[in-house]
Amino acid sequence: MHSLSLNTNSEYNTPKNGHCNICNKSNCLVHKYSDILFNSALPQSSTVLKCKKGQQFLIEGAPVNGLFFIKSGTVKVFRTGINGREQIVRFARACEIVGHRGFGTQEYYSIGAIALQDTQLHYFSKEFLQEVLVKTPNFTYDMMLFYANELNKSENKVKSISQMTVRERVVDTLLYINRKFGNLNGYLNLPLSRKEYADYAGTSEEQVIRVFSALKKENLITAKGKKIGIKDTDLLKKEISEHNFFLDS
DNA sequence: CCATTAAATTCAA
DNA sequence: TTGAATTTAATGG
Numbered sequence: 001m002h003s004l005s006l007n008t009n010s011e012y013n014t015p016k017n018g019h020c021n022i023c024n025k026s027n028c029l030v031h032k033y034s035d036i037l038f039n040s041a042l043p044q045s046s047t048v049l050k051c052k053k054g055q056q057f058l059i060e061g062a063p064v065n066g067l068f069f070i071k072s073g074t075v076k077v078f079r080t081g082i083n084g085r086e087q088i089v090r091f092a093r094a095c096e097i098v099g100h101r102g103f104g105t106q107e108y109y110s111i112g113a114i115a116l117q118d119t120q121l122h123y124f125s126k127e128f129l130q131e132v133l134v135k136t137p138n139f140t141y142d143m144m145l146f147y148a149n150e151l152n153k154s155e156n157k158v159k160s161i162s163q164m165t166v167r168e169r170v171v172d173t174l175l176y177i178n179r180k181f182g183n184l185n186g187y188l189n190l191p192l193s194r195k196e197y198a199d200y201a202g203t204s205e206e207q208v209i210r211v212f213s214a215l216k217k218e219n220l221i222t223a224k225g226k227k228i229g230i231k232d233t234d235l236l237k238k239e240i241s242e243h244n245f246f247l248d249s
Numbered sequence: 250c251c252a253t254t255a256a257a258t259t260c261a262a
Numbered sequence: 263t264t265g266a267a268t269t270t271a272a273t274g275g
């Protein structure tokens with residue numbers, strides 16, 4: 001009766017080195033708690049949701065009813081600013097959590113989330129998770145660490161947007177994408193539009209294009225459409241080293 | 250910010 | 263797989 005859940009569990013469950021075999025992280029929550037999350041005796045513990053590229057699955061202002069763990073694909077999480085401008089809060093990949101801020105007393109999501117590629121999501125209802133949190137202290141503790149970490153990142157981001165120059169923020173964004181998604185064939189392994197770089201860095205598309213052009217001239221990056229290659233990570237890091245903002249993942 | 254041109258991506262035949 | 267249609271990038275005002 002839980003065939004879907006049982007199948008899912010096995011995907012996370014071949015650890016030799018303790019690393020999750022989907023996201024390759026040693027501290028992966030989905031991997032660590034897959035038994036609890038997917039093999040629970042509780043009914044309807046999880047369902048898998050399929051999102052096509054460009055599909056929005058979390059809408060700002062919609063009532064909170066649960067949260068998502070990304071099974072595959074990538075997602076951007078954003079908030080709409082005062083004049084309709086989009087502020088990208090973060091990019092998320094496999095095994096990361098989306099929609100967690102709605103938990104507790106909050107009634108409505110304060111963020112939207114949209115799939116950047118075809119994406120599969122594990123959906124967990126609020127009721128189910130509350131039950132798990134109450135019964136499983138280790139899980140609750142790890143979730144608390146996760147929340148604390150998120151808060152720290154968010155505070156760093158405020159600092160970066162208010163104190164760094166446009167160029168530094170764009171460089172910081174490039175390093176963030178590189179750190180988080182790595183590179184494939186010499187290009188960042190996540191294709192983003194200049195607008196998306198801008199929305200993350202807190203600038204305009206034109207500014208990003210101009211910074212990219214400058215970086216190309218200086219031989220720090222290469223760009224072919226949406227494929228951006230970082231030529232010299234260390235030199236880029238140097239540019240923002242005085243801010244030491246490249247600590248968050 | 251907007252307009253123009255170049256370049257890249259998508260899509261359907 | 264191609265190339266026409268559409269979208270996105272780049273530049274200059």
